[in-house]
Amino acid sequence: MKRRWLTITVCVTALSWQWAGAKGLPQAQTTQREMVVTANPLATAAGAKILKMGGSAADAMVAVQTVLGLVEPQSTGIGGGAFIVYFDSETGTTMTLDAREKAPAAATEGLFLDPDGNPLGFVTAWQSGLSVGVPGVPRMMEHMHRKYGRLPWPLLFVPGIVQSLKGFTLTRRTSDQVTGLLALNPSCEDRLTFRDPVAFNYFVDSEGTTCSAKPAGTKIVNRDYAQTLKLLAIQGTDAFYTGAMANDIASAVQNDLNIPGTMSPSDLAHYEVIEREPVCFVYRENNVCGMGPPSSGGLAVGQILGLMAHFDLSDKQPLDEDVVHWFSQAMRLAFADRNKYVADSDFVSVPSAGMLNKDYLTERAALIGPNDSGSVAPGVPPGKFDPYGPDFTAKTSGTSHVAIVDRYGNALSMTTTIESSFGNGVMVPGRGFLLNNELTDFSFIPTTPSGDPVANRVQANKRPRSSMSPAIVFDDRDRVALVTGSPGGSRIIGYTAQSIMNVLDFGLDPQQAINVPHYQNRNTTTTDLEIPIPNVTLDYDVDGLTTALENRGHIITLIEQTSGLSLIRVTGGQLIGGADQRRDGTIGGR
Ligand code: DON
Numbered sequence: 001m002k003r004r005w006l007t008i009t010v011c012v013t014a015l016s017w018q019w020a021g022a023k024g025l026p027q028a029q030t031t032q033r034e035m036v037v038t039a040n041p042l043a044t045a046a047g048a049k050i051l052k053m054g055g056s057a058a059d060a061m062v063a064v065q066t067v068l069g070l071v072e073p074q075s076t077g078i079g080g081g082a083f084i085v086y087f088d089s090e091t092g093t094t095m096t097l098d099a100r101e102k103a104p105a106a107a108t109e110g111l112f113l114d115p116d117g118n119p120l121g122f123v124t125a126w127q128s129g130l131s132v133g134v135p136g137v138p139r140m141m142e143h144m145h146r147k148y149g150r151l152p153w154p155l156l157f158v159p160g161i162v163q164s165l166k167g168f169t170l171t172r173r174t175s176d177q178v179t180g181l182l183a184l185n186p187s188c189e190d191r192l193t194f195r196d197p198v199a200f201n202y203f204v205d206s207e208g209t210t211c212s213a214k215p216a217g218t219k220i221v222n223r224d225y226a227q228t229l230k231l232l233a234i235q236g237t238d239a240f241y242t243g244a245m246a247n248d249i250a251s252a253v254q255n256d257l258n259i260p261g262t263m264s265p266s267d268l269a270h271y272e273v274i275e276r277e278p279v280c281f282v283y284r285e286n287n288v289c290g291m292g293p294p295s296s297g298g299l300a301v302g303q304i305l306g307l308m309a310h311f312d313l314s315d316k317q318p319l320d321e322d323v324v325h326w327f328s329q330a331m332r333l334a335f336a337d338r339n340k341y342v343a344d345s346d347f348v349s350v351p352s353a354g355m356l357n358k359d360y361l362t363e364r365a366a367l368i369g370p371n372d373s374g375s376v377a378p379g380v381p382p383g384k385f386d387p388y389g390p391d392f393t394a395k396t397s398g399t400s401h402v403a404i405v406d407r408y409g410n411a412l413s414m415t416t417t418i419e420s421s422f423g424n425g426v427m428v429p430g431r432g433f434l435l436n437n438e439l440t441d442f443s444f445i446p447t448t449p450s451g452d453p454v455a456n457r458v459q460a461n462k463r464p465r466s467s468m469s470p471a472i473v474f475d476d477r478d479r480v481a482l483v484t485g486s487p488g489g490s491r492i493i494g495y496t497a498q499s500i501m502n503v504l505d506f507g508l509d510p511q512q513a514i515n516v517p518h519y520q521n522r523n524t525t526t527t528d529l530e531i532p533i534p535n536v537t538l539d540y541d542v543d544g545l546t547t548a549l550e551n552r553g554h555i556i557t558l559i560e561q562t563s564g565l566s567l568i569r570v571t572g573g574q575l576i577g578g579a580d581q582r583r584d585g586t587i588g589g590r
């Protein structure tokens with residue numbers, strides 16, 4: 001996308017929202033030159049070191065990604081996939097990189113159906129070889145470095161290699177996630193999750209018939225991972241996609257102890273990342289650029305904000321009943337379209353431009369009334385699409401967001417994933433990293449009961465639909481203004497849209513924007529309000545808001561909403577960072 005100058009002046013409402021910076025809550029941090037925000041302190045430190053050495057945002061990303069794969073193994077790794085939105089200051093262009101996992105060539109639309117044609121249970125599909133997509137992260141790192149790197153490739157692997165050999169302490173969050181997975185096991189011996197002895201011994205303490213997660217604080221050394229990183233550092237990523245490592249990955253998938261998958265060395269050898277045009281739309285005179293299909297993120301965030309643009313928020317506050325109501329209705333409408341139309345656009349026609357068409361959104365916004373609408377039907381956006389049935393697939397856990405701005409003015413927004421906690425639960429023997437289960441993001445059923453094919457059905461070499469929504473927001477003079485994104489399954493869309501609204505409409509700094517409790521409606525029965533977390537999110541009148549919304553027809557559920565937002569605001573020559581304390585977010589740079 002070429003740089004574009006808008007003529008209208010930016011209009012940011014700087015509300016003096018008295019409790020926005022409430023005491024005891026995490027505070028934003030400011031740097032002058034460069035900044036990196038990730039979900040783990042060791043990954044943040046690695047990125048900050050590379051930036052300090054004069055590395056670009058792309059260089060820092062490689063160090064961050066390789067360290068995250070070690071220290072946040074439940075969320076991300078070289079066995080997974082990612083999407084990047086990148087602003088290159090030299091050319092003034094923004095590109096997106098699709099490093100999404102691919103279905104193997106032998107995959108068919110019945111991948112997740114049992115012999116009777118019924119969909120497999122989620123856990124059965126997840127904890128199997130069927131769910132593993134061909135990883136995109138190694139090629140993504142190499143592509144970004146070749147195009148935008150400034151430091152030598154091998155140097156970027158040093159933090160990951162050193163940390164793997166020196167060891168790191170298991171975080172409370174990782175240990176708790178292992179406990180959560182073990183809870184799904186019928187018994188310690190007959191294991192459904194952590195069926196793989198390599199992963200089991202890495203994450204679990206066992207004695208006889210009892211087993212428990214290694215406790216937080218346990219020191220973990222991963223020599224296999226160090227060796228893998230050394231190979232990538234010296235030989236490049238062909239060492240991953242071809243030869244012995246590719247054989248080991250394919251063999252781990254094909255010999256899965258639960259259900260074998262079909263991924264072959266040839267699937268790995270043929271994997272390619274794809275540069276795609278960003279999906280951009282103007283919101284309150286700012287240009288928001290995100291990831292298009294196969295992610296639904298950019299389009300859904302665009303639709304939500306495009307619908308919110310029909311409401312005057314200038315005298316509102318972030319948790320006002322009206323704001324929560326309008327946002328929940330905007331989410332309903334966006335999810336109805338997302339579920340029906342969005343999938344891998346290399347396989348199906350997605351009416352992307354039509355979904356963000358101004359007149360179409362005006363027509364859709366007219367459906368938002370004073371009361372909850374209940375489940376809404378998809379609209380008919382202008383443009384070409386096939387007669388698809390909806391896919392309601394929605395998932396949780398297993399993803400991380402990275403925001404980086406370097407001293408040269410480049411900005412990187414990356415959401416990176418292995419899908420569910422610890423991916424499919426299998427560590428490639430001798431290689432020290434986990435496999436993903438990204439293919440469970442496909443619809444398990446290929447056709448609806450009425451016989452319509454589902455756009456997001458499994459097809460050979462296709463990429464499953466995602467909700468990941470990495471975004472970069474540009475101000476009215478096309479300068480980078482905000483880098484944002486989050487993990488959280490299909491809730492990512494709401495988290496990201498809300499973060500943009502909190503900054504642009506309510507004038508909150510990035511940390512305040514993150515500290516605001518979430519509210520979501522994914523066009524299901526309920527509107528979900530976040531349970532406040534002491535010292536992490538703002539406290540608010542939960543009962544008052546619940547009653548007010550119930551009076552407007554909402555069915556309210558109060559639940560945890562564990563976003564992992566990483567935000568960088570660029571303004572007045574400074575970088576202001578916000579990191580999500582619902583996970584282990586940290587800010588680095590100087
Ligand atoms: O691509 C997607 O939409 C999902 N695989 C993301 C999963 C996720 O965010 C889990 N996060 N906590």
